[in-house]
Amino acid sequence: xxxxxxxxxxxxxxxxxxxxxxxxxxxxxxxxxxxxxxxxxxxxxxxxxxxxxxxxxxxxxxxxxxxxxxxxxxxxxxxxxxxxxxxxxxxxxxxxxxxxxxxxxxxxxxxxxxxxxxxxx
Amino acid sequence: xxxxxxxxxxxxxxxxxxxxxxxxxxxxxxxxxxxxxxxxxxxxxxxxxxxxxxxxxxxxxxxxxxxxxxxxxxxxxxxxxxxxxxxxxxxxxxxxxxxxxxxxxx
Numbered sequence: 298x299x300x301x302x303x304x305x306x307x308x309x310x311x312x313x314x315x316x317x318x319x320x321x322x323x324x325x326x327x328x329x330x331x332x333x334x335x336x337x338x339x340x341x342x343x344x345x346x347x348x349x350x351x352x353x354x355x356x357x358x359x360x361x362x363x364x365x366x367x368x369x370x371x372x373x374x375x376x377x378x379x380x381x382x383x384x385x386x387x388x389x390x391x392x393x394x395x396x397x398x399x400x401x402x403x404x405x406x407x408x409x410x411x412x413x414x415x416x417x418x
Numbered sequence: 419x420x421x422x423x424x425x426x427x428x429x430x431x432x433x434x435x436x437x438x439x440x441x442x443x444x445x446x447x448x449x450x451x452x453x454x455x456x457x458x459x460x461x462x463x464x465x466x467x468x469x470x471x472x473x474x475x476x477x478x479x480x481x482x483x484x485x486x487x488x489x490x491x492x493x494x495x496x497x498x499x500x501x502x503x504x505x506x507x508x509x510x511x512x513x514x515x516x517x518x519x520x521x522x523x524x
Contacts, residue, residue: 307446321435332514334462341503341505341516341517341518342454342456342505342507342516342519343516343521344507344513344514344515347512357512357513357514358513359513360419360513361510378459393461393462399450400467400468400471401449401450401467401468401508402450402451402452402468402508402509403450403467403471403509403514404452404464404465404467404509405452405454405462405464405507406464406473408461408462408463409461410461411461
């Protein structure tokens with residue numbers, strides 16, 4: 298059974314940093330386009346970042362987080378992480394980890410339950 | 419970046435109605451378009467990918483069409499469990515972007 302479980306969220310002061318983790322089971326993260334999506338309170342979905350499958354470790358980011366967030370993958374632990382730095386109040390959101398499959402584009406077929414991150418002093 | 423615009427932003431309908439939601443891309447994205455729905459307090463769920471391919475387990479009352487810049491999601495006969503917020507999502511080029519959502523309520 299495919300499962301994604303996020304952890305590491307919480308309350309952080311502006312300018313702070315945190316590491317969000319996503320533990321995967323039932324499949325291999327290195328074979329999929331692992332993705333982070335966030336949702337600010339009462340708002341829509343915002344695509345944040347993706348790490349491509351395979352050995353290239355290609356990574357891409359939304360303009361709003363580029364240079365501050367880093368996505369990575371640990372194949373031995375079968376986990377994906379999002380290191381978030383220089384946090385701003387507008388980064389407050391529920392962060393979802395999702396599994397991406399490539400069929401004429403990447404579609405997100407499994408999602409975690411989400412982990413809240415609050416940036417506030 | 420590619421902008422995705424959904425219409426309408428909200429929609430009221432009844433059980434049994436036929437409903438269509440539209441998504442427009444700011445440039446051509448071929449058929450690199452997915453649809454999700456989300457219920458309050460829950461993670462999004464994939465409905466459709468590659469514009470018109472139904473995700474496994476999704477009821478056949480859902481259908482998708484379109485290519486280039488204009489796409490539609492149709493629900494042929496609304497069921498109570500379909501009242502949710504619907505999002506389109508392009509993965510033609512990074513940054514992949516979502517539409518702003520269409521809230522479907524009773």
